[in-house]
Structure formats: C-alpha cells, structure tokens
Amino acid sequence: MKKILSSDTVRLLIPALSLTILLISVFYLQPRAMSYVGLNLLFNLAVPIALATIAQMLIMTVNDLDLSMGTFVSFVACITATFLQATPLIGVLMLAAAIATYAVLGVLIHVRNLPSIVVTLGMSFVWGGLAVLILPAPGGEAPGWVRAVMVSRPPFVPMAILACAIIAVVSHLLIMRSSFGVILRGVGGNARSVERAGWSILKARAATYALAAFFAILSGISLVGLTTSADANIALRYTLLSIAGVVLGGGEFTGGRVSPIGAVIGALTLTLAGSFLSFLRISPDWQIGAQGAILIVVLALRLLLNRLENRGKRP
Amino acid sequence: MTTAPLPHAVIEVADVKISFGAVKALDGVTLRIVPGECVGLVGHNGAGKSTVVNIINGALSPQEGTIACAGERVPRYGIAAARANGVRCVFQELSLCPNLTVIENTRIMHGTLKGWGWRRRAARIIGSKLDEIFPGHGIDPTDTVSDLSIAQRQMVEIATAFSQVAQPVKLVILDEPTSSLDATLATQLLGYVRSFVTAGGSVIFISHILSEILSTSDRIVVMKDGKVVTERPAVEFDEHSLVAAMGSVVKGHDREKRAEGAAGRTPLLSRPSLHGKGLPFEVFPGEIVGLAGLGGHGQTDMLIDLYLGHTSNWLRRREAEVAFVAGDRTLNGVFPLWNILKNLTIADLAGLSRKGIVNETAEADLGHAWKERIDIRTQDLDNPILSLSGGNQQKVLFARALATPAPAVLMDDPMRGVDIGTKQEVYAILRAEADKGRAFVWYSTEMDEVCLCDRVYVFNNGVIVAELKGDAVTEKNVLAASFTGIAA
C-alpha cells in the first residue's frame, strides 16, 4: 500500500480544486473577468486578506487564535494613512512597537498559561481604541510608494495574482521548509516534546507572534494602498475572514496542521465567492444569506473532494 | 563507536529526592551508570522509574540530591546540560510531533542539525539508523508521523534517540520501548541495544516484561515506592527472584481453557470476513478471545469497528453492549482535566444515575471499590488523572470498562505499561468475569497474554488468517500463523 500523494499535497489539492471550480463559474457568468484588468479587479482586495490569513495561520500553528486580527489590521491601516505617510520614521517606529507588543503578548500567553482567545479579545479593544484615537474620523492618505506598488501593472500577470503568488511562496518556504517553521509546527503538534528536545517554547511563541504581527502589518499597508485612505473600522471582518481562509485552505485549529499555500488559496476563494454572488443577482433580502450559502457550498465541495480522495486511497 | 571506556560514570545521581505535593515520587535514589553497560530498571507502577528518567534527562530538577556527569558535579543540570553530556531519551508516552514528517521530527530532536541541506542529511541519518536497528521497517523518512502506526512511531523515536549528529550519544534511556512493539521488532531492538552496549554506550532500560530485562541487562535495579530496593548483576536474578524483589508473586496459570464448539450458540459479537477474504470473527459469552499477529495488521481497526458498530453516536442505550479498554491512553482514553474518579466512572454513568442525575455517593463507592480491587496507587481519587504514573492510568481505564455491565469487553493491548503484579491481578479478574459469562476480545502484543486466551484469531494484512482453539493456542502456533498469507 504505497501512497501516491502525501497528506500535505491532499491538504492543498482540495482548496485548489474548489478555487478552480469557483473561478470557472465566475468566468462563465462574467466573461469580461477573463482579462488582465478583470483578474486584477477580481483579486486585488484578496492581497490584504491573504496576508492577514497568513498571520492568523501562524498564530493557529501554535494552537492559538487571534481574535484581534481585524482590529489590528485596522490599526495598522490608520498608522499607514497618517504617520507612515506624513512622518515615515515615526510611523515605522510605531509599527515596530506593534510587533514588539505582539511578541510580548506571546510571552505573556506562554508564561502565564493564558487562553489566547481572551488575551486577543482584550487586545482587539485596545487596537480599536488606538485606531479611533489616531483617526477619529475616516481619512488620511496612502503613502505614495504604497499606492504605486499596489496599482502597478507588471507585464503578463496582474499585480494581485503576482502578489498572492509571492505571499504563498515566501510563507511556504518560511513555514513548511525552514528549520524555524519546523519548530513552530512542532510546538503546535507536541509542545512538550519540543521542549524536552531542548528548544525554548517561549522564544518560539514570541517569534510566532512577532512574525504574525509582521504579516498583519503588511496586510494593513497593502489595504491602504488599495483604498487610498483608512478608518478605524476598515478591516474588522478580517478576524473571521482570516480564520475562514485558514480553514478553507485545509488548516486546523489544533495540532499545528497548516498549509500556507492553502491559506492563500482560501483567501482567494473567499474573495471570489463574494464576486460570484454579485454576478448572480440575488434579491437584496437574500444577498446576505447567499453569502452563507456559498460558504456552505464551497465547504461541501471540500468535503466531496475529500471523500473522492479517500476513496481513491483505499484498496 | 570506539571511544575508549571513560574512567568515570556517564551519569551519577546521588540521593535524589522529589515529591509532588504529598506524593514522594523519589525518596533518596542513587544510581550510577558506567560506560558499556545496560542497566535494567524495574518496579511496580508508580515506583518512580519515569521520574528518575526525567531527572537524568533534565526535565525535572530534584528537590534534593546531586547529579554528576563524567565524574563532575553539574550544579545547574537541565535539558541542555543533559543533551550536551550525550543523554538521549525515549519516553514512555509517544513524544513525536504527529503533524511533522519523520525528517522534521529528527530536526527537532537534534538541535545541531542545521544549515543548508539539513533535510537531506536528516533523511540519511534517520534512514540509516532505522535500517540498522529495524531492518525491513518500511518507513519512508518523508512520511508524516500521523500516517504511521504506533509501532512505527515507536521505531522512529528509538532510531532518533540512537542517531548521532554532532555530540556523541553516551547514554540512551529507554522507558518501556517495547510496549507497542511486537515480538519480532522487540527482538531487533534488544539485539541492537546489546551491540550498542558492547560498543561502549550505556543504556537504561525500563520494562515490565521481565524476560526482556533479564536477557538484555547487565545489571538490574529494582525500585519500590520511590526507593531503590535491590541492585545486582542480572545473572544473579531469575524471573521468580526478580518478581519477589519487586514485592509481587507470580501465580500459575490455573484456568482451564474453554474449547466448546460454536454449534447452536448465538455469538455476542460477530463480523463476517472482510471482502470475502480471511475468516469471519465471532465471540461467545464467557470466552476470552485473543487477537494476535504482528502489530498494526488490523487488530485495533477491528476492535474499533466492532465498538463503533455496537454503540450509537446519537443516543445512549441504558444497557451498554460493549465496553472498550484503550491502549493508546492519550488518544483514546484519558480525560486530562478530570480527577481519577470521574475518569473511572464515565462509562458507567447510566448505572450511577437516576433520571439523568448522577448519584455522587454511589459514584464514590464504585470508585473506591475499584481502587481497592485493582490497586490504583493514589492517596485520593480526587487527584488529577495525570498525576498517576502511566501504568496506574491504564488501570483506571481498565476499571472504567470492567465497572460497566457490558457483556462484551474489547481490549486494545490494554496491559501496556502495567506492572507484573497488577497484570496477575487483572488476569484473575478477567477470568472471574469470564466465568460469570462476560466475553473478552483481547488484542495483545505480548505472547504470554495471547496464550492465556481460550481462542485466538491471528491477523495478517488486515484479515484473519487463522483461528486457534484451546490447547492449540501456543506461542509456536501463533507465530507460525502470523506469517501465513491470506488463505485463498
């Protein structure tokens, strides 16, 4: 009984297939989307979501959950549209302080053995409050270079697709291939034995949190690059979106089982699902419900593919 | 390895004491391991063996006492110091990361394995060590650990501990390494241990299987209640004297095997042959049926299928048909947040409750009765389950299943890590229960246990290839059947 596909590949294949099916239906409904501009329009808002999803995935790798992802990205967006634009040095310092705060949170959660959900729930108020202080009313302006990067038009491949591919590859190398990633996932899989092998779980957690903050900061910056300005509530839904993205991409809540490429694909799927719906033209009463329905359909698809895959594996 | 014998002990713990709350886990233990010897460590469940291991490994610091490496006292002994001094450990409970591949687990266990191309090097190191210890192991280093069987995981863990990356491996501690291995693999391991020792390495070997201890160790240390009670060369012991030193008595096998024909009786549980291959399975009231064969050949799967097939996921029937004793404690058995009592009674709540309300007095009584009957070593059933030693946790799981009125009990290698004295008591309980009409289906990797059964089904590659009855249940027959292919 030799396996043809490793479980990691399967973990990836399923989200990739659901994305493809969704993409085909979108192209069918709206052939105009099948162009350079069309693809960019379909996917450019997936870039910040993909980054936030990677950040959430990192936290989930060590069996934690970050309920403050959305408010944190909003907070970063506010800084980007104000300080980073007007006084870049102060802006960078503030973002560095935010990374340090995340690292401290990781330490705190580990040392006091706290549930990450509660700590990040508390932090979501803190980030939200800071964002309101920085930008009491929507506004600010995206730094020129950020805007330039986000609206640039590389040859052949739209920026949105290129960016997602880069995010996927970089995070894959970092989490699935590097030694650092192995330790991180090991902490998620069996923290006790990683500790007994002489690694510091404390440092690993702090590093995970800091790295997650780094990706979340990239998410906030790229978001402002697309929207040109910020407000304190701009990314609140990223908390749930990022969790959904990780799950769609085959990640699990416990056990350090994650897939960065899957997570990016999950983020793309979620974005595309929204577009798919507007192309369907549903009665306004049911538009919200249809979002739920499409989520269910995508997940059902995942199950179906999973089943087929398993059937293929059994002798 | 050809390092010349060192003049000093590899490691020496002197008068170490440690207690967890009121429990004195170690009460002044002194242990000296010199290069080129295999020390067998035996004792009843909860004697403190794993605790000694944790001290030598650096995971626990003793409250009193000293630790010396190569003759020098190490004041701040910890995990890092232990590893630097060449101490490696295979723990009683499996301790790989199930979500990582074998290669990645090797990386975690060996901090020095860094830089470009570590994956390739790790694959080579672990692959060659596996080949060396367990020829024909069938493990691909790129496999994810969760895809491996328990035995394979144990093999990976053992191979990782013995493989050498930067620092030399001087002392390997094996805490019940054979508990999930079948006889063939166990023999391979013990053979390797001897060659490792001959080459100048040291091994601390913990096991409840006394024959293994006697055949492999140079010296045997017997522990009891946190103290070392006897310490002598292995040749001075035989099975009886060793058991006596541990404070138990071996009883003879006094039960007549049942070998009644199946004609005219309705089986309690049955399963047709799988895909038309192999033999069908059935078990009758009052029988002890063994499942044998090499590890991981479908025995556990069948037990789980039987269990899931006879219990509902949606409704609890008042009278349970089957009960289950898990072998893989952490996966299938223990509820880690609860105390011992709740862990013990969870399967029999139907009998302990009226109109859905749990009768706590009856629950406590049941708990105490079983604590006495099966000798769970704890002061208070209110203690957390994880404060028990591995073997004692296993006893709780045993009591959990036996306390139910279920007419059939499925046991998935339930004696893992149970000490010999307790085993004898459990065997007696099983026999008594079987005489009262209960049926047992017993998967075991221990040949002795298989031979206790009335009837044995032998597995190979997921199907039943042979059925042995009554006096035909012998070690020789079982072994022979294990290697037969599927009868066409």
Added chain:
Amino acid sequence: MKPLVLLSRKPWIWSFVAAFIVWSATILFTGGASTIGLSQAALTFAAFSILVGIGQMFVITLGPGNIDLCVPATMTLAGTIALKFMQVDDSLILPGLFIAIAIGVAVGIGNYALIRLLQIPPIIATLSMSFIVQSTAIWTNRGLRIKPPETLASFTTETTAGIPNVALVALTLSVCAFALLHLTVYGRWISAIGQNIRAARMAGIPVDGARFVTYVLCSVLAAICGYLLASFSGGAALNMGSEYLLMSIAVVVIGGTAVAGGNSNVPGIWGASLFMFLVVSMLNTYGAGAGIRLIMTGLIIIAVIVVAGGRNPHQR
C-alpha cells in the same frame, strides 16, 4: 485551608472582584448617590449577556473550535418573528415565547446539521448559518419595528423586590444550567467531549447526540434572550444582536471557563457580565472618549485574565 485561600482558587472569583472594583469606582464618582440605579441597570443589562453567555459556554465546553457565531442572528430572528406574531396582543405572550423557542431549536438543528454533514469546524458552520438566519430576519419584516405586548413590555422592564425581572429570569436559567452541568450525565458528557472527543466516543458517550443537544440549547437560549431583549427595548431591530457576538464569548472566557474546553463555569458568567456592563458605565461616567474607553476596556480584560489565569496549572 483558609476559606479566603480556597476562594481565591476558584476561577470565577476574579470576574466578581473586577466587577466589584469597577462598581465601587463608579459609585465613588457620585458619592454613593447612584448605588441603586447603577446596580439595577447593571443587573438588567447583564441578564441579557448572561443568557447568551450560558448558551455559548455550553458550546465552548465542547472543545477547541466550538463557538456559536450564530447567536446574534438567532436573537434577531427570534425577536422579530415573535413580536410580529404577537401583534401587540397580550394573550399571545406565551405562544410568542414558544415561537421564539421553536426558532431557536430550528437554528440549532441547522447549525449542527451543517457541522455534522459538512464536517466543518463549528466556527465556520455557524458563521455561514448566521448569514442565512440574518437574511431570513430581513426577509420576514424588512426592519419594521413592532412593539411588544404591553404586559410583556412591563414585565421585562420592571423589578420585583428591587431586582429586575429579567435578572430573575437569568438567575433561574443559570441555576438550571449549573445543575445541568454539574449534576447530570449530560454535563459529564459534554465536559468529556471537550477534553478528548475520541476518548469520549470510546467511553460510550453518544458524541453526536450530546453535541447536537448543546448546539440546540445554545440557540434556544439566544432565542429566549432575543425575545426578552426585543420586548425590553420596545421592539426588535435587525441589528439588535450584533453586540452580543463578542459579548457572549467575552463573558464566558472572562468568567473562567477553559477555552480549551471541558471545563465550564456558570457563576463566572455573572461576574463577567456585570463587569462588562459596569466597565463601560464607569468609563462613560468618568467622561472617557471612545478611544480611551476601548483601550481601557481591553486592558482591564487582560488584567483580569492575567490575575485569574495561571493560578491553577490544571486550568487552562
């Protein structure tokens, strides 16, 4: 051991300590004049968080990934449909309650059907379900606010012996929940499932049955809360539950329930609910702006959990 030491070991005590400190700080501001008013207001509004919190607690007990995100939508749907059905008619109060409960049951069944059939993490399943439920609420009455029957409105807003009626309802249900959790077989089951679902199955626990009941229970409590809240605030609004999404989770975890599952705690929900209301009142009273208020709320939550957590290594 001294009783104080014993008390400090209880995971729920800290939420009460925090609530008390915040309460005192608010009272101090007015020199004690606001004691009764503030306490009554706190009990009233805490009651709603308690109702949804208890439901959420049962779900969270089931283990990692188990959170019901459908709570706000259920509240809205139950509130709108029940009020629409009652048509300001006093004689329909009880049937209206049954309708609300029936909606809770239906949503609960839907939630678990998704979880079970699609085998997806409950967080995602209930999120999807909440969109559908919310749409149904929009579709049924397009945001029109219908008033509650007079008797029901006055019942929910009035007090008995100085204690708000809704708080008494919450107390009754809390006692039931406590008993369910600590005395019954079902309570043992869900705790076991939360700790180790495979072991639970192998110990003969009907895992699907128990989880199903739990999700239904949570939805029913949310529905009852929606019914009461709509009556209390003079009509159901489409957005009336949105506040209770984070709130229901927050009161559970601040109250000392283990987020990793298997260990739950009813008294803590009371402390945490009172605390969550009082902390906002305190900051409003001291005139803090929205930004400062949010930051302080967050820091206080973290402070509470830092003090409370880590006390007991077996309690995570």
Added chain:
Amino acid sequence: DTADKKIALSNNYAGNSWRQAMLTSWEKVTGEAVKAGIVAAADPFTTAENQATEQAAQIQNMILQGYDAIVINAASPTALNGAVKEACDAGITVVSFDGIVTEPCAWRIAVDFKEMGRSQIEYLSKKIPAGGNLLEIRGLAGVFVDDEISAGIHAGVAQFPQFKIVGSVHGDWAQDVAQKAVAGILPSLPEIAAVVTQGGDGYGAAEAFAAAKRPIPTIIMGNRQDELKWWKEQKDANGYETMSVSIAPGVSTLAFWVAQQILDGKEVKKDLVVPFLSITQDTLEANLASTQEGGVANVEYSQADAQKVIEAAK
C-alpha cells in the same frame, strides 16, 4: 436617452429600519422607471458586512458587470476612493449619497450633517432659553457621520453656551445599545435638560429614563415611527414638546435620478445638497400618519424633483 443604461446601487448595510426604507424606496421608484423604459436596469446590491473593504470589492465587481452608473451609499468617505477611481477610469458615472465619497471624480448628494447637529441645539435654545445639562448620544465611533453630527452639536453648544454636555455615550445608532449605554451613565448624571441624538436612538433613551424613574427631558428624535408615536402619546398626555430630525431614506431615489440625468448628458454640479427632513410639533401628526408602522418618515423623489435640485445648484 438612457433607455439602454444600467444603474447599480451599492449599499453597505441593511441592518436597520432606515436602510430598509432606503432600499424599499429604491426598489419602488426604480422599478417604475425600468418599467417605463427610462433605464434598462437598476439593481440594488448590499454587502454582507458593513465594511469598506467589502464594498470596494462590490464596486469592482460592478465595473466588471458593465454598469453605466453606480449609486453608492458608502461605508467610508475615503476608503472607497481607490475603487471609485477605478470605476471613473472605466467611464462609469459614480453618484454617492448619505454616506458620500471624497474622490473628486464622483458626484455627491450630501446632507449637511454638521448643520443637523447644530440645529438641534438651536431648537433647544429656543425651547429652553435658560439652558441646562445635555446628554449626547453618539453613533458608531470612527465613522464619518458620527463625527460630523457630533462636531455640529459641539459647535451648537459653543454658540449657545448656556448648554453644557455633561455626558456622552456611544449608542451605535442602535436602540438597544443606546438604551444600555444611557442606563449605565444615567445614575451618575445630574439633572438632564435635554438629550441630543443622531437618529434612531431617541426611543431607547426615553426607555432608559423611564426605567431609572427620572423625569423625561427633551429628547431630540430621529424620525423613526416608534419615536414619533411615543412623542405623540406624550404630547397628548402632557403636551411634551420636542423636534425630530434625520435624513430621509428616499434620498436614494434622488441619487438615482441624478445618475440618470448625468447619463442623459445633463450638466450636473459635483456637489449637491439635500435638506434633512425635520419634523416639528406641528407637522408631527401628518408625518406620523404617512409613516409605515415600524418604519421611518420618508420622502421619495421624482425625476422632476431631481431636475429642480440640479437646477438650484447651478
């Protein structure tokens, strides 16, 4: 001629009675227009969550769908600018209303929210010349409308210094949240002369005062039917006097007609202003009668109304 033009409504939120009335008006008026062959389509879209990012994606999809004009009630005045710019670049007419966008290429049908806040204090200064303590109920923190109305109120207080804001809470424009916030701060407040609000939260404030057994101050209402009804009951019982002010949900239909006029080739100024809809003691009955049970006082616009507004702005 716009018979072959397609117009889309991009709406960011549908979770309160105001938005529902807005959508209903849109459907009613545009439905007739489509039937009459004035435009080819007028499809409303609502995002599942009230978020600028989701609305930006929605607008991008509308570009792909080939709409000729997009009418927006925006989640944020600035965060949609990127998407709006892309729409303009694709040759699409963008008209924003209520929640307007600042992108220069778009049209704006704005309500002077500052003035809406200030007018409340002005009204109070006439009703209570002696002044007194005010409780301010704000909307959702960090949102443009909340900031504007609040700024107007504070400007009003500066203009009429006999008033003093002694407490301020966020009611998130939701009545139960407002009720809760007011109930929490009320015990610690001195006597309150009036409550200034942003709409949708007046009834909740009244309930909170009643529950605390405090005299009911002058509460500025927000045109919701339940508020008007409560006001009417009070008026009949004890001559209670107040005012009610809010933006009419039917402004979506004005935006529709403006978009249609622009598509028709009319010259339209980028910034148009609509008056807010205020209800006084005298017009209460008439407005209450014309408002649906549980709904919001409303005005719907016709093509002629829109032309008038456009002319007036020139």
